[in-house]
Structure formats: C-alpha cells, structure tokens
Amino acid sequence: MRRTLYIASAITVVAGFALFAMDSENVNLPGSDIDSSRKLTISSPSKTLSSDSATESIQLSSIYDEVLIVGRGDTLMALLVDADVAPANAEMAIRAMSQIYKPRQIKPGQKIVLSLKPKLRAKTVDLVAMKISPNVEQDIFVTQKAGNFAATVVKRPLTKLAVHSTGTIESSLYVAGIKAGLHHETLAEFIQIFSFDVDFQRDIRHGDGFDVIYEEYLERNGAVVKAGNILVAEMTLSGKKNRLYRYKTRDGFTDYYNSKGQSVRKALLRTPIDGARISSGFGKRRHPILGYTRMHKGLDFAARRGTPVYAAGDGFVEYAGRKGSYGKYIRLRHNGSFKTAYAHMHRYAKGIRNGRRVHQGQIIGYVGSTGRSTGPHLHYEVHKNGRQVNPRSIKLPAGRNLTGHELRAFKTKVATLKKQYANLTAQKLAKNQ
Ligand SMILES: [Zn+2]
Secondary structure, eight states: OHHHHHHHHHHHHHOTTHHHHHHHHHHHSTTSOOSOTHHHHHOOSSSOOOTTOHHHHHHHHTOEEEEEEOOTTOOHHHHHHHTTBOHHHHHHHHHHHTTTSOGGGOOTTOEEEEEEEEOTTOSSEEEEEEEEEEETTEEEEEEEETTEEEEEEEEOOOEEEEEEEEEEOSSOHHHHHHHTTOOHHHHHHHHHHHTTTOOTTTSOOTTOEEEEEEEEEEOTTSOEEEEEEEEEEEEEETTEEEEEEEEEOTTSOEEEEOTTSBBOOOSSOSOSSSSOEEEEOSEEEEOTTTOSEEEEOSEEEEOOTTOEEEOSSSEEEEEEEEOGGGOEEEEEEOSSSEEEEEEEEEEEOTTOOTTOEEOTTOEEEEEBOOSSOSSSEEEEEEEETTEEEOTTTSOOOOOOBOOHHHHHHHHHHHHHHHHHHHHHHHHHHHHHO
C-alpha cells in the first residue's frame, strides 16, 4: 500500500494531471483514504485523462457532490430519484448496495453523499458514486464503472486514545462526571463498575471524588466519535481510595480487579437501576392501594418511565411475561439458590424471553407502572432458596480472585496502566500550568 502511494506521488510530480487517473482507480478500489467525499468528486469512471483532452476536463469538473439527509419515511430509491438520478440507474446502484447493506436499514438523520454527473441533453443525472455511513466505524461505497455498480465496505480509520479525567463530587457523581467531560456511556460504565460496592444513594458524600482513565475513539479530523473502555477507575469515598483495573483473563473474561487481583464483581447487584431512589423498603407497610398493612417483599425504586433496568447478575430468564398485580414481570435464575424478580415494567428489552441467558448489567427492561401500581417504579425482589429476602441485607457471594500466572500477568498489566496513568496526569499538570 505504501509503495502504491509512493508511485502515485511520483507520477504527480511528473505530470499534475496524472493524479486524476490515479484517483479514478481509487474509486474502484476504495481501500485507502475515502473518508473525504471530495475525492469521489474529482474522479471519473472514464479512461485515463490525456493532457490535451480539454472537453473531458470540463466534464470532470462538472461532477458534483450532493449531500442528502434521510428524513422520516424516506426510501433510498425516492431520495435518489429526487436528486434527479435516472430510476434505472438508481435501481442498479441500490441492488449493488443491498449485497452488503439493505436499503431498508437507512435511518432518519443518516447522511448520504452522492457524486453526480450531468448528462448532455437529459433531465436526469448520472450517479457516479454513493457513500452511506451506517455507523461511525464504516462507510459503504457504491461506485459505477462503465454502467455497472459495485459496493464495498471501507473501515474508517479510528484512533484510540487514553484520556484521563478527574473530579470532585459536589451534588452527584453524574453532575460531576458530565462537568469533567465524561461521556454518558463512560459514566454509566463507571457507575456499573462500582455498583457492587458503592451504594450511589447513600455512600456518596460532598467532597468525594472520582478519577478515571478511559479510551476514546477519534476520527482523522480529531472529532471524538465514541467512547471506549474504562481502563482504570478510582473512587475516593470519605477520604478512602478505591482503585480498580480492567483486566482480561486468558479464558476471555474481562473484569475489574483491585490491585491484589480480586474481582469486585458480586453475584448480584445491590441496585439494578441507575440513580433511582428507594421509595419503599422491605418489610411491613401499609399498602398504598389496598389500604391495609401487609408485608412488602421487595424494594421499590422510584424512577421515570423508561429508565433501564439491569440484570442483577448473570443467569437465565426464568419467566418474562404478565403476572397479575406485578404487571409486566421478569424473574431471573442466577444459581442454585438465588433468583431476582422485577415488576411493573413498562416493557421488556429486546430478546428477553424465557430461557434466554443474561449477563450482569445487561438491560432487561424499562421502568413502568403496569399491574397494581400507583406510578412508575421498579419493584425488585431477591429470592433465596424460594423465599423473598431483603436485597439490602443478603450476603453477596464474592467474585473471582486471580492466582498463579494469571495474577502475575495481571500485575504486569497494572504496572503498565500505572505508568500510563502517571504520564497522563503529568501531561495534564503541564497543560494546566
Ligand atoms: Zn414493591
């Protein structure tokens, strides 16, 4: 690849116009640098440009780009025809594209770049190339060569960068995190990592802090397109530091461990929902609808309708469906002795059906008010050996601890992460001075 580029630039030095010829080949082999749609603009499906071909130069420069934004209910065919592409031309392009990307998958807001070429004495234009980006990681190119269309996927070159962020909590971790520039996803992951040990409603005090190293994916122009993994996560609670490291074991499981190689993962999450407040505890209470005193066999978390509910632990969906006064209800079986149940849901998450495997922290449904309920909340139960127990008082079996060469490999990784951490904080200090 590098050699090809070298040759291309050599030719460019010899004769400037040869660049067009090289680029027109690139259109048919979009492997290298096609995130700029301009390259498609100057390229032509025609043969090599000869130096005296003035008319062809005019034709070349007349190729133009048109950027379309998909609207609600738009079809690709309609969009292309609206852009004056001849229907037969559009159909062929779409057929070529559907080999790798179905035209139905286009979504409102998506950008489509067309390279068009006017036709002499015709109302329609010739579609030279089309670029659709289904996600931040790839582009799909449909290019025409002598009346035939071909589609290719081009991975966008994203750069992964480690970023350091730190902050002091004044009101909530969420507010402090956003203020420090953390992405929503990173913040949600951070909360998830500590949710085994930290009760985010009760344990957070004014002046507590967080410190995190996480990855960001950048496009060539420097724009951050998505957040990556958290590498080091630290929380300072009442002056006590709690630092965790991301590590993947040889059998392929990724987890967060303290410096001794002990996993922080517990069998069950204490709170299977983010940022919710307990509106009703476990035990005897006067029932808000029935009016008499009875046992409340779970915890109620007040939260807005649609708030995601997480699986409290790894396991299987034992039941997902309507269940009397519980409304829309899910029960998960985690191991021989523990089950968890979630009631009054607005709806289930995609793929949540009886018998399905779920992972801890996976979204299983959304808060609602179905069944006998006075307003949107999650009713959460932990069943131990067939009986409901107080989720706050159960002893949660601990996660895995690293030993032997796995522990040695982990310590090496920690040393690397510590070095990275030191470098990043030093850079930051230098920048702030
Ligand atoms: Zn309840």
